[in-house]
Amino acid sequence: MDLFATAMPALGEAFGMILQPAVLGYLVLGVVMGLCIGVFPGLGGIAGLSLLLPFMFGMEPLYGLALMVGMVAVVPTSDTFASVLMGIPGSSASQATVLDGFPLAKKGQAARALSAAFSSSLFGGLLGAAFLTFFILAARPIVLAFQTPELLMVTIFGLSMVGILAGRVAVKGLVAACLGLLVGTIGEGAASGELRMSSYDMPYLVDGFALVIVGLAIFAVPEIIALLRQDKAISDRQVLGGGWLTGVRDWWANIWLSIRCSLIGVAVGVIPGLGGSVVDWIAYGHAVQTSKDKSQYGHGDIRGVIGPESSNNAKEGGGLVPTLLFGIPGSGSMAIFISGIALLGTGQIEVGPSMINNNLNFTYAIVWLLALANVVGTLICIAAAGGIARLTNIRFALLAPFLFMIIAFAAFQSRQEIWDLVALLGIGLLGILMRRFDWSRPAFLIGFVLAAPAERYTNQAYQIAASRFRRSMEEGFDYLLSPIVIVLIIVTVISVIAGLRQAKNIQAEGAVNSGGKRAPFLFLVAVTAYIAIAYYDAATIPDYARTDRVFPVFVATVGLIGCAVLFIQTRLKPETDPLFADREVMDQRDNAYGLWQTLGWFAGLLALTALFGFILALAIFLLMFIRFRAGKSWAFAILYTAAGIAFICTMAALLNRDFPPGLLQSYLDLPWPLS
Numbered sequence: 001m002d003l004f005a006t007a008m009p010a011l012g013e014a015f016g017m018i019l020q021p022a023v024l025g026y027l028v029l030g031v032v033m034g035l036c037i038g039v040f041p042g043l044g045g046i047a048g049l050s051l052l053l054p055f056m057f058g059m060e061p062l063y064g065l066a067l068m069v070g071m072v073a074v075v076p077t078s079d080t081f082a083s084v085l086m087g088i089p090g091s092s093a094s095q096a097t098v099l100d101g102f103p104l105a106k107k108g109q110a111a112r113a114l115s116a117a118f119s120s121s122l123f124g125g126l127l128g129a130a131f132l133t134f135f136i137l138a139a140r141p142i143v144l145a146f147q148t149p150e151l152l153m154v155t156i157f158g159l160s161m162v163g164i165l166a167g168r169v170a171v172k173g174l175v176a177a178c179l180g181l182l183v184g185t186i187g188e189g190a191a192s193g194e195l196r197m198s199s200y201d202m203p204y205l206v207d208g209f210a211l212v213i214v215g216l217a218i219f220a221v222p223e224i225i226a227l228l229r230q231d232k233a234i235s236d237r238q239v240l241g242g243g244w245l246t247g248v249r250d251w252w253a254n255i256w257l258s259i260r261c262s263l264i265g266v267a268v269g270v271i272p273g274l275g276g277s278v279v280d281w282i283a284y285g286h287a288v289q290t291s292k293d294k295s296q297y298g299h300g301d302i303r304g305v306i307g308p309e310s311s312n313n314a315k316e317g318g319g320l321v322p323t324l325l326f327g328i329p330g331s332g333s334m335a336i337f338i339s340g341i342a343l344l345g346t347g348q349i350e351v352g353p354s355m356i357n358n359n360l361n362f363t364y365a366i367v368w369l370l371a372l373a374n375v376v377g378t379l380i381c382i383a384a385a386g387g388i389a390r391l392t393n394i395r396f397a398l399l400a401p402f403l404f405m406i407i408a409f410a411a412f413q414s415r416q417e418i419w420d421l422v423a424l425l426g427i428g429l430l431g432i433l434m435r436r437f438d439w440s441r442p443a444f445l446i447g448f449v450l451a452a453p454a455e456r457y458t459n460q461a462y463q464i465a466a467s468r469f470r471r472s473m474e475e476g477f478d479y480l481l482s483p484i485v486i487v488l489i490i491v492t493v494i495s496v497i498a499g500l501r502q503a504k505n506i507q508a509e510g511a512v513n514s515g516g517k518r519a520p521f522l523f524l525v526a527v528t529a530y531i532a533i534a535y536y537d538a539a540t541i542p543d544y545a546r547t548d549r550v551f552p553v554f555v556a557t558v559g560l561i562g563c564a565v566l567f568i569q570t571r572l573k574p575e576t577d578p579l580f581a582d583r584e585v586m587d588q589r590d591n592a593y594g595l596w597q598t599l600g601w602f603a604g605l606l607a608l609t610a611l612f613g614f615i616l617a618l619a620i621f622l623l624m625f626i627r628f629r630a631g632k633s634w635a636f637a638i639l640y641t642a643a644g645i646a647f648i649c650t651m652a653a654l655l656n657r658d659f660p661p662g663l664l665q666s667y668l669d670l671p672w673p674l675s
Contacts, residue, residue, distance in 0.1 A: 011133075011364050013361040013364075013365075014361050014362075014363075014364035014365040014367075014368055015368065017062055017361065017362075017365045018062075018066070018365050018368055018369050018372065020062075022063065023062055023063065023066045023369075024066075024372075026063045026064075026066040026067045026070070027066040027067070027069070027070040027369060027372060027373055027376065028070065028376055029067060029070065030066060030067040030068060030069065030070020030071040030074075030373070031070040031071070031073070031074045031373055031376050031377045031380060032380065033048065033052075033067075033070075033071050034048055034070060034071035034072065034073070034074035034075045034078060034377070035074055035078045035377065035380060035381065035384070037051075037071070037075060037078075038074060038075040038077070038078030038079045038081075048071050048072075048075060049068060049071060049072060049215070049333055049336035049337060049340060050211070050212050050215030050216045050219070050220065050336055050410070051212075051216070051220075051406065051407070051410045052067060052068060052071065052340065053211065053212040053215070053336065053339060053340055053343065053410070054212055054410050054413030054657075055413070056068070056340045056343040056344055057343045058343075058344075059343075059344055060344075061344040061349055061362065062362075062365065064340065064341075064343075064344040065341070065344070065362070065365065065366055065369060066369055068337060068340050068341075069366060069369040069370050069373055070369070070373045070376070070377075072316065072333050072337060073125060073313075073316060073369075073370050073373035073374050073377055074373060074374075074376075074377030074380075074381075075333075077117075077118060077121040077122075077125075077313060077374070077377050077378060077381055078377070078381060080097060080101070080114060080117045080118070080121070080309060080381075081114070081381075083097040083098045083101050083102065084097065084098075084101035084102060084104070084105050084110055084113045084114055084117065084305075085102075085105055085110060097117065097304075097305055097308050097309060099284070099297070099298050099304055100113075100297065100298065100299070100300055100301050100302070100303075100304030100305050101113045101117065101304075101305050103298070103299050103300035104300045104302070104305070107300055109300070111247065112246045112247040112250065112302070113247065113302065113305050114247065114381075114382075115245070115246070115247030115248055115251075115382065116247035116248070116250045116251050116302050116305050116306055116309075117247075117305050117306075117309040118247075118309075118378045118381055118382055119247065119248050119251035119252075119378075120251055120258050120261075120305070120306045120307075120309040120310040120313075121309050121310070121312070121313040121374070121378065122313070122374050122375065122378040123251070123258055123259075123262060123310060124258070124261070124262040124265055124309070124310040124311060124312070124313035124314035125313040125314065125316065125317070125370065125371065125373075125374030126371050126374060126375075127259070127262040127263070127266065127314050127317070128262070128265065128266050128269070128313065128314040128315070128316055128317020128318060128370070129317050129367050129368060129370050129371035129374075130317075130371075131266045131314075131317055131318065132317045132318075132320055132321060132367045132370075133364065133367050133368075135321060136324070136325070136356060136360075136363060136364070136367070147482075148457055148460045148461045148464065149461050149465075149479065149480055149482060149485050150482065150484045150485055150488065151326065151327075151352070151353075151453075151457050152454070152457035152458060152461050153484075153485050153488040153489065153492070154322070154326045154328055154488060155328060155450055155453060155454045155457060156454075156492060157328075157488055157491065157492045159177055159181075159446070159447065159450060159454070160492055160496050168438070168578040168581075169438075169566075169578055169579050171562050171565050171566055171569075172438070172439050172440065172566065172579075173439075173440045173443045174443075174558070174559075174562050175439075175527065175531075175559055175562040175563055175566065176434070176439045176440045176441075176443040176444045176447070177440075177443040177444065177446065177447040178447065178531065178555050178556070178558055178559030178562065179444055179447065179527060179530070179531065179559065180443065180444035180445060180446065180447025180448040180449075180451070181447040181448070181450065181451045181454065181555045182197075182451075182530075182531060182534045182552060182555055182556060182559065183209065183214070183444075183447075183448055183451075184208070184447065184448040184449070184450070184451025184452060185197070185208075185451050185455065185534075185538075185551065185552045185555075186198055186205060186208045186209060187205060187206050187207050187208035188206055188207070188208075189541075189545065189547070189548025190452070190455060190456060190459070190548070191459055191545070191547035191548050192544070192545035192547055192548045193545075193548075194541045194542075194545040194548040194549070196534075196537060196538055196541075196548065196552055197533075197534055197537050204415075204417060204419040204423075207415075209423060209427070209448075210415065210420075211335075211336065211339045211448070211449065212410060212411060212413075213411050213420060213423050213424050213427065214427055214445065214448055215335075215336050215445060216407050216410065216411055216424060216428075217411075217423070217424050217425075217426075217427035217428040217430070217431055218427060218428075218430070218431040218434070218441050218444060218445055219431065219441060219445075220403075220407055221407070221424070221425075221428030221431055221432070222428065222431040222432045222434075222435045222441075223435075224400050224403055224404060224407075225428075225432060225595070225598055225599065226432075226435070226587075227396045227400070228396055228397060228400040228593070228598055229587075229591045229592065229593045229594070229595065229598050230396070230587075230590050230591060230592060231395070231396070231397055231592040231593060232395065232396070232592075247302070250302045250306065251306055254302075254303055254306050257287060257290070257303060257306055257307055257310075258306055258307075258310040259310075260286065260290075261283040261286060261287065261306070261307045261308070261310040261311040261314075262310045262311060262313075262314040263314070264283050264286060264311050264314075265283065265310065265311030265312060265313070265314030265315040265318060266314045266315065266317060266318040267318065268311070268315055268318065269314065269315030269316065269317065269318020269319040269320075269321070270318040270319070270321045270322065283307045283308045283310065283311035283312075284304060284307050284308045286307065287303050287304060287306070287307030287308075288304075291303060313374060316370060317367075317370060319333075319334050320334070320366065320367070320370070322334075323337060323338060323351060324351055324355055324356070324363055324366065325352070325353070325355075325356060326351075326352060326353070327350075327351040327352035327453060328450070329446055329449055329450070335445055335446050335448075335449035335450075336449075338351050338449065339449065349362055395630065397625075397629060397630040397631075398626070398630055398632075398640075401621065401622055401625045401626065401644070402644060402647075404602060404605075405618060405622070405644055405648055406648075407424070408421055408424065408605070408614070409614075409648055409651070409652070409657075409659075411423075411424040412614070412659070412660050413657055416658060416660070417660075418609065418610055418660050418661075418662075420660070421606050421609060421660060422606065425599075425602060425603060425606055429599070432595070433523055435583065436523075436582060436583045436584055437519070437520050437523050437581060437582060437583075438578070438581035438583070439523075439527075454551070455551040458550065458551050459547050459550075459551070461480070462547075462550070463547075464479065465479055465480050514575060514576050514577060514578060514579075514580045514581055514582065514585075515575070515580060515581070515582030515584070515585035515586075516575060516580065516582070516585070517570060517575055517580050519582055519584070520570075520579070520580045520581070520582055521570055524563065524566055524567070524570070527563065528560070528563040528567075531556050531559040531560055531563060532556075532560060534552060534556050535552075535553060535556035535557065535560060537552075538552035538553045538556060539553055566579070601621070601625055601629065604621065605617055605618070605621040608620055608621060608662075609660050609662055610662050610663065611662050611663050611664060612662045612663075612664045613659065613660065613661050613662040613664055613665050613670075613674060613675075614659035614660040614661075614662075615645065615648075615649070615659055615673045615674055616662075616664070616674060617662070618644070618645065618648070619641055619645055622637075622640060622641040622644050622645075623637050623638065623641045626640045626641065649673050652673065658675075659673055661675065
């Protein structure tokens, strides 16, 4: 009864908070933005939330939460367009939908497939929100008992799951997570302020990399480059056909399948690291295994759409469990979500045990914003389906410069230095190579996000345990090995063993064929070299600041062991092994342009920005790109450029943001927006 007495007032406050007109307006805005992002294959919730991060700073907490939840809720719904209409997974969470959704579209039943998918997504999202409501109520007393050792073990559990379940080669996932952790430690140490992989000669690195830059560079830049290299429309199909009500009836006829797959999505979402890369395949496998007639799966069976679409929206509710209760992101998008919450208002909202203790009303507001966003998102998707289908027929060469303009603007807002754009391009190249060689980018990103809390928990546990051990051995072990810690150690070991058995079936970056040994081997050499340099850099930190040394040395040691295992495997495995995955070999027939040729355009934008400032550079870039790369007339290029400049200036004026200056601005006093 005490639980209900605590929860009911918070639930009432939450409903009052989210039903305000302004909050609903921000929610709808987030849903529309998520819809626009989700329709492009590969961009997804991580890239979308990364774009929002610079504008979260100081925003009214409830408005910012509505905006972010609206976006993160609708992406698993809107990415269905790409899967059904194009035969391209809109994100890792919609891979299985392609198997039956695209064949249905080719039969002229795209509307039927989409309406069944939207109905399933809506139901899954609502079930996930309902689960989270009751789970928070039941788990609150347990979560509040978590201290530093328990939180450290939860972090280790999350990292182990992220690494092991990150792809077909589990060791690559672990090394990717270690690489993300090491990149997250760049800059001043939290304890003594010692520099790691940085120097005061380059002040930009002293504060480390901003999450918005890492998120955009690792996920958005590689997908934009990949689509741009193909130089064609995303899809050559747009006919939806009839059958909208038929799809809804199909969902209702398979309601028990939808319920079971939604529960699968919730369960998978709760476990950090599983998330979107496997949830749809687990649900699809369940749908096939429990069907009497399996003959039509893969050829246009509507059950092959209902199963995965029910699970991928439900996983968002499950993913919020470790995110809100422990501060451990359940997926890449949840990692960005955590950082966005920290920027809101005056920073009074913090995920973890303190959130459900001090901000239970905000916790429930997030839950029911998620439910409401699913309803709004489904309605908008149905209403806008025809227009979205036509949008996919636009050549990507006309969309790419616009997207990159927004990404560059968002990246610059993190610190408002030209080095923001350099970091965007440099880390973007790393993201391109990780995508090419099938190294898990979600594992890297979650490692980057967890670097700070993992190091903080490690240092705190070490210091408190040392003081207690000085009193007595018994008191020290009682602190470190509480019943919760022991249970978490057992769960972690069992999960790692089970995960290693399942890793070979997980395709975190989609299906990637194996190529030759040379290129993947060289990338492994480069990764190993960086980890080795990071190890040496941390190991040379003086003893008086050893607290800043322990964490990066440990992580680098684990990473080097993983790299050594991979080197041994490269000698023993044949070229056809997933270890040597190389997307470039698989996509070479579809790519009309080379990687360096395409990257050269964006490097040119960076160089021009350094000389003339962002607006003048952007005008030159857009004009030249549309005229020569997209092959449009001068008149079209001029109109496109004018529209792009007007859009970005309007956005900057509304948000009171500046643009990157160049060398020119050092000598001339130019008016805004050229200043």
